Amino acid sequence: MASLDSWLSELRQSPVLFSVAVSIFAVVGYYVHAYWASPLHQYPGPFLAKFTNFWRLYRISRGNFHKELQALHAKYGPVVRIGPNVLDIDYPDLNKTVFNTKGDWRKTEAYLGSNVVVDGHIVYNVFSELDKTKHANEKRPIAKYYSATGVATIEPHVDKVISQFCDEIETRFVDNTKPVSAAKPFNFGTWTNFYTWDVIGALTFSQPLGYLSKGIDFDGTIKIAEKAIEYFGLLTAMPSLDYWFDKNPIYRLGPPGFANVGGISVQHMVDRYQGADSAYHDAAQPDYLDRFIEAKTDNPSSVDDAQVVSWLMINMVAGADTTATIIRNAVYYSLKTPRVWARLRSDLASAGLTAEHTPLPLKAVRALPYLEAIVNESLRILPAVILSMERYVPAGGQRLLDGSVVPENTILGFNLFVLGRNKKTWGDDAEEFRPERWLQNDGEADEGYRARLQEMHSAAMSFGGGSRICLGKHMGLMQVYKVIATLAVRYEVQLAHPEREWRVVNHFFPMQEGLEVKIARRV
Structure with a gap:
């Protein structure tokens, strides 16, 4: 006790130590x-x-x-x-x-990191807008363009990029004199990114961004987007940090945000208004920029150019990386489970779909239950x-x-x-990639299967749910179904290192590393 009294006495005699001690205790x-x-x-x-x-x-x-x-x-x-x-x-x-349609479960501030600053103003998007009324108002003018019917009208843009994707792969990596086992390995994950970013450019602006033709991330946009997604993932834990790092009006500390994508979007919008993109834009085949300008014309009191840029940016950022993730999942897990890839090829052949039909039409590939099951299972096993x-x-x-x-x-x-690994929902094989779980079992009644399928979709929630379900769901799935089916009917594909596991890094979206394949034309 005496020593404690002595210590307290010393603290009282030193205002600095006393203040520090009080602060620590407080x-x-x-x-x-x-x-x-x-x-x-x-x-x-x-x-x-x-x-x-x-x-x-x-x-x-x-x-x-x-x-x-x-x-x-x-x-x-x-x-x-x-x-x-x-x-x-x-x-x-x-x-x-x-995740209901009432919207009474509010999104948290974790999503604000996807906002960008354009001309000194913070631009929200349909992903980051927290207010349910503002979100509904922002989504309403463009929702019809992302419906299954609306997406079907832009399929020709996707076909052009798939054809280019195949041409680039065959030119660079296919040797028709050698079997697939002797083919040159290449990083399919990287080329999937080139494909999805070029598709988004074509869908949004009628012009692929140029990654397939150049074979590299020539302007650093893909790398910057990956860094921005990594930053966004960190901010989900402490959203308030975004103000100091990215939205600081005095001095932006970084790291790279989505401003690069914003610059691309603004430039294309300006070019469209000025008619400077007539060399590649055909008004007879509208793109999403056309649709967004149309929405602005139809809703002059609620839609301005800042809103158009917001829509363009969410197309670019959310559309490319998530779609690439799904494609890589489906290819990797199907090739790791050879019977899955073999059955997919068999079902495509049974439907009369061959390499001569590529790029395969969306209506035909969407009619294949097993392809849909592969995609669903890929999203369950790695969302x-x-x-x-x-x-x-x-x-x-x-x-x-x-x-x-x-x-x-x-x-x-x-x-x-x-x-997606809850055993009460998915069974003891929840860790196994098994697309068959999404198909109707022998002897299973239609009504029972529909109910089971609905429950699985609700549990997996691959594209969110309720009023906040992913706006680009149909657009992304179109790209996924068409390119996977095209790869299966057109090529022999093998993992370059089937004994290895790939690496998944969690940055809100999963970043998959190590998907190397060998590829050869089917005969």
Whole structure:
């Protein structure tokens, strides 16, 4: 006691030490009180995560957070506390409640990092807009252009790029004098990126961006976009940092944002207004820029050029990388499971689809149940969005399946990688790539199959759900179905190193590395 009194006496005699000590005790006291007083105290999770979001920021920066979440759920159960006000949920049955059409489960600020600054103004998009009324108003003028019917009208743009994709691959990597086993390996993942970015350029501006023809990321846009996505993934843990790093009006600290894509979009819009793109733009075959300008004309009071740029940018950023992810998934997992690729080729042949028909028409390939099953299973096993989708609990709270009630304004996260491996939903083979799970079983009644299929789609939630379902779903799937079917009927394809596993890095979208293939024309 005497030593304690002596220590306190010394503190009182030193104002600086006293102030430091008081500050330390105040901070510690604040966090201890917050910890014990929190209504989320009952939920298990990593110790540091209960005090600060820096824990999650650091874990996300490691690029393997989907695997870490899977391990945390295995340790703690279906509800894991991963932040002071954040719970990650492994209850697939809750998806329909949260991702509904009412929009009462608000998106969190985690999505604001996809905004960009154009001419000093922050431009929101249909992905980042949090206000449900503003989101509906922004989406309404263009929704019809992304419907299945609307997307079908732009198929000729995709056909041109698929033809170019095949030509470039054959010119660079195919030797018709050699079998596929002796072909030159190449990075299919990289060329998939070139394909999807060029398709988005063609769909949006009537002009491929030039990555296929040049065979490189010649202007750095793809690399910048990857860095921007990595940055965006980090911000989901602490969105407030975006103001200081990217939206700082005094001095932008970085890292690279989506401004490069914004510049491309603005330039194409200006060229269209001035008629400077007539060398490649045909008004008889409209693109998305045409459609967006049409929406502006039809809605002059609510749509301006900033809104048009916002639509163009979300086409570019969300359309290219997510579509490339799905294509790489389908090709990698199908080739790793040879019976899957063999059955796909057999089904294509049975439908009378051959290399002479390439690029294959969307209507024909969409009629193949097994191709659809491959795509669905690819998205289940490795979703196109691999960080958790977050929502605020609405007024009144939410009762979970364990009987507990989560208070309003708590953030619930739903990680599709984790949900896609829930054994109660998917069975003991949840870790296995098995497209057949999406097909009708022998003896299964039609009504029972439709109900099971609906439940699987709800659990997998590959394109989100409810009022926030992915606007570009049909546009992306068109590119995926057509190019995968074209590859299967036109080429012999093998993994260059079938014994190796590829590497997946989690940056909100998964970045797959190590997809090298050998390819030869089918005879």
